Amino acid sequence: MSRLVLKFGGTSVADIERIRVVARHVKREVDAGHEVAVVVSAMAGTTNQLVDWCKDASALHDAREYDVVVSAGEQITSGLLAIVLSEMGVPARSWLGWQIPMHTSNVHGAARIEDIDTAGLEAAFAEGRVAVVAGFQGIAPDNRIATLGRGGSDTSAVALAAALNAERCDIYTDVDGVYTTDPRMTPRARKLDKITYEEMLEMASQGAKVLQTRSVGLAMAQQVRTLVRSSFDEPDAPALISASRTNTGLPGTLVCDEEEIVEQELVTGIAYSRDEAKITLVDIADKPGVAAAIFGPLADAGLNVDMIVQNVSEDGSMTDLTFTVSHAELDKARAVIEKASDEIGYQQLIADGDVAKISVIGVGMRSHTGVAQKMFRALADRGINIHVISTSEIKVSVLVDAEYTELAVRALHTAYGLDGEAA
Amino acid sequence: MSRLVLKFGGTSVADIERIRVVARHVKREVDAGHEVAVVVSAMAGTTNQLVDWCKDASALHDAREYDVVVSAGEQITSGLLAIVLSEMGVPARSWLGWQIPMHTSNVHGAARIEDIDTAGLEAAFAEGRVAVVAGFQGIAPDNRIATLGRGGSDTSAVALAAALNAERCDIYTDVDGVYTTDPRMTPRARKLDKITYEEMLEMASQGAKVLQTRSVGLAMAQQVRTLVRSSFDEPDAPALISASRTNTGLPGTLVCDEEEIVEQELVTGIAYSRDEAKITLVDIADKPGVAAAIFGPLADAGLNVDMIVQNVSEDGSMTDLTFTVSHAELDKARAVIEKASDEIGYQQLIADGDVAKISVIGVGMRSHTGVAQKMFRALADRGINIHVISTSEIKVSVLVDAEYTELAVRALHTAYGLDGEAA
Numbered sequence: 001m002s003r004l005v006l007k008f009g010g011t012s013v014a015d016i017e018r019i020r021v022v023a024r025h026v027k028r029e030v031d032a033g034h035e036v037a038v039v040v041s042a043m044a045g046t047t048n049q050l051v052d053w054c055k056d057a058s059a060l061h062d063a064r065e066y067d068v069v070v071s072a073g074e075q076i077t078s079g080l081l082a083i084v085l086s087e088m089g090v091p092a093r094s095w096l097g098w099q100i101p102m103h104t105s106n107v108h109g110a111a112r113i114e115d116i117d118t119a120g121l122e123a124a125f126a127e128g129r130v131a132v133v134a135g136f137q138g139i140a141p142d143n144r145i146a147t148l149g150r151g152g153s154d155t156s157a158v159a160l161a162a163a164l165n166a167e168r169c170d171i172y173t174d175v176d177g178v179y180t181t182d183p184r185m186t187p188r189a190r191k192l193d194k195i196t197y198e199e200m201l202e203m204a205s206q207g208a209k210v211l212q213t214r215s216v217g218l219a220m221a222q223q224v225r226t227l228v229r230s231s232f233d234e235p236d237a238p239a240l241i242s243a244s245r246t247n248t249g250l251p252g253t254l255v256c257d258e259e260e261i262v263e264q265e266l267v268t269g270i271a272y273s274r275d276e277a278k279i280t281l282v283d284i285a286d287k288p289g290v291a292a293a294i295f296g297p298l299a300d301a302g303l304n305v306d307m308i309v310q311n312v313s314e315d316g317s318m319t320d321l322t323f324t325v326s327h328a329e330l331d332k333a334r335a336v337i338e339k340a341s342d343e344i345g346y347q348q349l350i351a352d353g354d355v356a357k358i359s360v361i362g363v364g365m366r367s368h369t370g371v372a373q374k375m376f377r378a379l380a381d382r383g384i385n386i387h388v389i390s391t392s393e394i395k396v397s398v399l400v401d402a403e404y405t406e407l408a409v410r411a412l413h414t415a416y417g418l419d420g421e422a423a
Numbered sequence: 424m425s426r427l428v429l430k431f432g433g434t435s436v437a438d439i440e441r442i443r444v445v446a447r448h449v450k451r452e453v454d455a456g457h458e459v460a461v462v463v464s465a466m467a468g469t470t471n472q473l474v475d476w477c478k479d480a481s482a483l484h485d486a487r488e489y490d491v492v493v494s495a496g497e498q499i500t501s502g503l504l505a506i507v508l509s510e511m512g513v514p515a516r517s518w519l520g521w522q523i524p525m526h527t528s529n530v531h532g533a534a535r536i537e538d539i540d541t542a543g544l545e546a547a548f549a550e551g552r553v554a555v556v557a558g559f560q561g562i563a564p565d566n567r568i569a570t571l572g573r574g575g576s577d578t579s580a581v582a583l584a585a586a587l588n589a590e591r592c593d594i595y596t597d598v599d600g601v602y603t604t605d606p607r608m609t610p611r612a613r614k615l616d617k618i619t620y621e622e623m624l625e626m627a628s629q630g631a632k633v634l635q636t637r638s639v640g641l642a643m644a645q646q647v648r649t650l651v652r653s654s655f656d657e658p659d660a661p662a663l664i665s666a667s668r669t670n671t672g673l674p675g676t677l678v679c680d681e682e683e684i685v686e687q688e689l690v691t692g693i694a695y696s697r698d699e700a701k702i703t704l705v706d707i708a709d710k711p712g713v714a715a716a717i718f719g720p721l722a723d724a725g726l727n728v729d730m731i732v733q734n735v736s737e738d739g740s741m742t743d744l745t746f747t748v749s750h751a752e753l754d755k756a757r758a759v760i761e762k763a764s765d766e767i768g769y770q771q772l773i774a775d776g777d778v779a780k781i782s783v784i785g786v787g788m789r790s791h792t793g794v795a796q797k798m799f800r801a802l803a804d805r806g807i808n809i810h811v812i813s814t815s816e817i818k819v820s821v822l823v824d825a826e827y828t829e830l831a832v833r834a835l836h837t838a839y840g841l842d843g844e845a846a
Contacts, residue, residue: 065506082488
């Protein structure tokens with residue numbers, strides 16, 4: 001008998017009718033012979049209401065009390081789903097973080113899962129019960145409720161799947177899988193049958209909002225096969241369609257190890273992010289310590305710098321340096337730099353909030369050359385100027401003017417042979 | 424340093440602004456040098472919403488899951504009040520039932536408090552912290568959340584006050600104390616300064632909705648001095664006004680032991696209940712076993728019988744028997760009796776839902792005669808016919824036609840010298 005962990009987000013449990021649909025998904029997997037743990041989020045809107053109350057109560061609220069208040073949302077959903085499952089004839093009980101217990105670090109409001117004691121859940125499985133687990137919460141060493149930070153229910157699910165040695169963690173969401181690129185950008189985007197953990201991590205952190213970056217990282221570290229699928233699928237459809245060597249036979253997209261993907265594409269997907277801004281410092285000294293003078297104050301201010309490019313100076317004395325931050329942090333970053341201008345020493349600061357980052361992602365590029373070159377060529381053919389380039393082992397990212405975002409995504413989607421039938 | 428337990432109900436914590444007023448009440452007592460535990464209900468409306476969701480999820484929901492869902496309401500309030508107190512400079516932390524722990528019986532949905540471990544709370548007091556306790560909840564032997572039933576937060580507060588050896592349990596409510604009778608019945612109703620546990624118990628169970636009957640019984644058993652006062656009082660007024668031999672110096676009404684009341688009135692108050700119905704069985708056999716034949720089936724059906732009157736038969740063979748049930752249960756009671764008619768054997772069943780019960784209450788009547796006689800005389804003078812009479816050591820109750828309720832209450836209020844200045 002294999003185990004599955006299913007996770008349902010806030011829109012999937014928004015009201016009792018939606019919770020009934022969730023229960024039918026669960027029942028299908030139980031009927032197929034699985035031991036099932038279900039991780040649930042708070043009903044859509046609930047968490048925002050609870051967070052707002054905390055903010056109203058005090059701008060500087062104690063994170064431990066915030067956790068008490070906000071964790072109530074998932075608690076409510078877990079009880080309601082257990083009730084609905086029982087009514088459908090599926091034995092179930094709810095489990096709160098402290099009951100499992102799911103031990104976390106002491107960082108209230110943004111805790112890390114440290115250890116999950118699965119004895120209670122396994123005893124419940126042995127009795128034929130579904131475990132309905134309140135997501136997003138655990139218990140800290142101070143014996144108080146700790147939440148994992150926004151989106152933490154995905155992480156709860158993946159961590160639980162790892163601890164239970166589950167065959168798979170199924171994340172039910174409001175999209176039906178991971179696409180070669182955002183379908184809103186091109187009707188030719190294709191749903192991927194499989195994607196590697198590494199690629200999904202890049203896709204997630206590059207702006208694809210399907211899975212929380214943190215949960216993908218955990219899935220990769222723990223080798224938890226994670227299926228992204230839609231909670232709007234017909235819940236009573238057969239659990240498995242028709243698996244083949246290259247097809248999972250599952251709806252949605254399976255995030256898995258590279259070895260499980262028989263025919264790996266060179267490039268798996270194109271991601272983009274419009275939440276970008278760049279700052280260029282003109283004529284800084286090309287000498288040791290200048291980078292520290294720039295990025296030290298930015299780090300101290302809690303600003304997250306993404307891409308950094310420094311040109312080689314012609315005469316070994318003066319050069320230009322460009323870096324990017326999120327759009328929302330542009331003003332703050334500029335202020336930090338201007339305050340440190342004496343230590344840095346630059347002639348001019350040029351800020352540009354009207355840029356976008358386009359990324360080409362694929363584990364296949366590890367063993368193939370020419371991926372970046374194909375990207376530059378495709379963009380050049382459309383007259384798109386590249387401001388900054390950044391690469392990793394499985395990714396090439398470029399910064400372009402924001403107005404070219406859609407054109408760039410479409411051009412690259414075609415150039416790498418990702419186009420499917422227009423939807 | 425003395426300890427106080429304060430309890431605030433749902434309307435007192437209905438939103439963040441109201442919670443700030445609660446925090447000011449708490450701060451006043453802390454500033455006066457008390458160690459304070461605060462018991463809070465769910466925000467007004469929250470419990471009803473949660474209960475409705477459970478009912479929508481399944482008419483026959485598991486009480487353990489109901490407890491998980493419904494207890495979230497008090498959890499939320501406890502965290503919010505702790506945040507507001509901290510912001511006011513009053514160190515505080517929230518305590519959930521399982522954290523204290525407050526051990527209960529295993530009867531989920533209507534659990535009894537069995538034992539309260541006060542070590543954690545006392546350690547918090549020693550650190551100068553207010554304990555904000557989620558009311559209405561504890562932890563059952565199955566290590567799951569148990570709720571105490573509706574109105575259970577009063578019981579939480581009284582039980583906590585007993586366990587902590589608190590000087591007093593202050594119940595903040597939406598009325599400013601206990602009155603000689605319902606002020607809606609007569610403008611001459613007077614607020615009582617003190618009332619004994621026994622009298623309060625009769626007043627509560629006879630229809631005065633100020634305190635939960637159950638919590639008064641617990642206060643009496645544990646000798647917890649309980650102050651009923653308004654959460655709409657000016658929160659920054661001095662904690663004590665001017666105590667005297669006969670005046671508590673406290674706002675509201677103190678429910679306390681008889682010994683603490685120096686000058687006990689003969690009659691303390693007049694209570695009434697319109698939620699009454701009477702059933703008369705005409706011509707039943709006056710023989711052993713007939714009462715069991717009537718009340719056995721009623722008890723089996725979960726029906727609560729209040730007054731019972733059986734006349735002496737003239738010839739020792741046939742008699743009439745009258746009993747009362749709550750108005751809502753009249754039809755059910757009638758059906759139960761009619762189903763058992765063969766075993767009971769009666770000529771006629773007369774049901775009357777248009778009656779009210781009027782009660783005269785006072786510990787003073789233990790040592791004085793003529794209290795009942797004065798009642799019958801006052802009612803007779805107004806032409807009010809008495810259907811049924813029932814007495815206890817400190818109470819005389821009569822059943823009258825419902826239309827005479829107000830007239831009877833006013834007549835008795837005057838007859839026993841309870842009238843104050845018309846409000």
